[in-house]
Amino acid sequence: MLSSRFAAGAPVWVDMCAPDLDGVSAFYRELFGWELQRGGEEVGGYSQFRLSGGTAAGAMAMPAEEAAPAWTLYFRTPDADATAKQVEQAGGSTLHGVVDVLDLGRMAGFTDPAGVPFSVWQQGQIKGLDVLNEPGGLVWTELYTPDASAATSFYGSVFGWQTTAMESPAGTYTMVHPADGTPDDMFGGIASLDDDPAESEAYWLPYFQVDDCDGAVAKVRREGGTVRMDTVEMAGVGRFAKFADPAGARFAVLQPAPPGEPMAS
Known part of the structure; x- marks a missing residue:
């Protein structure tokens, strides 16, 4: 988080x-x-x-x-x-x-x-964003890359990230957190392009929190954006969807799961 x-x-x-x-x-x-x-x-x-x-x-x-x-x-x-x-x-x-x-x-x-x-x-005078982990704020980050192992090694060398691997039918999803943190401080994931047919290019994807993922999908369509992936629900994580704004910039939204809901295994 x-x-x-x-x-x-x-x-x-x-x-x-x-x-x-x-x-x-x-x-x-x-x-x-x-x-x-x-x-x-x-x-x-x-x-x-x-x-x-x-x-x-x-x-x-x-x-x-x-x-x-x-x-x-x-x-x-x-x-x-x-x-x-x-x-x-x-x-x-x-x-x-x-x-x-x-x-x-x-x-x-x-x-x-x-x-x-x-x-x-x-x-310096600015430490970082003011709005985090709340509706309209950055809540998660995700790297799509052709070689997840190489990416994990690179960012680990640069930032000292610690990792936790999560296995799924789609493949291995590597979650990362700061060197001086714990798994509770996870802020992002690294996924192989081969494991996600919806993604064809390596890039960092920011997720912003919403109260209503389906409502966000409807607004994106109405306001001229592109729905790249409609709402998906994952137990213990929440409901999420991927978009591009009218200019083409890609981002995603997440409606977090209720506190205490177990993750899918």
Whole structure:
């Protein structure tokens, strides 16, 4: 489960880019209740999706020829420069080097050995997202990759993640948590592309919490998004579905199972 403790290696931020922020912000307002707060020149126009006075996600207008619309996850690092070296040593690549964001923090962007983009955040004035594990907030993360074992090794080298394997008829699902945490601090999973016919490309998928998964599916269809996978129910986990927003950025939603419900075996 995501935690505002923001341990090293845990997700701390998520943002998206799209050519038309006004268009996608209307979509997310209907779906999650987010309001777009435009950023000023001092942050290069970087904006935030706000919910009940807190930040739920970041957003940036980006021409389609410069970057395909997508969501990007940020993981906490105590030292962005050291992490950049670890990424290179582990076989990843640098998309953009470490930069200072005023006094808010330091960031850098990378790709893992399978070419999946991700970013890191070194805390300054901003520690991370305000809205987590509640409707409209980030609640889970998932990596789809051609080689789950290689991905687990890479991210383990970079962030020190600890893992727990869960077997299912579809294959092995590897759940991860920070090095200084326990399985109760699991924040994501790593799945092989071969085990999920609905996925054909390696990428990180953010999940946002909802109260009503079926209602979210209906809203996505009504507001011009794409339902990539209709509602699936899993005992002990909840109900979830996968979407793409009107610009094409992929994300998912989760309606958590009631507390105490046993997981499917």
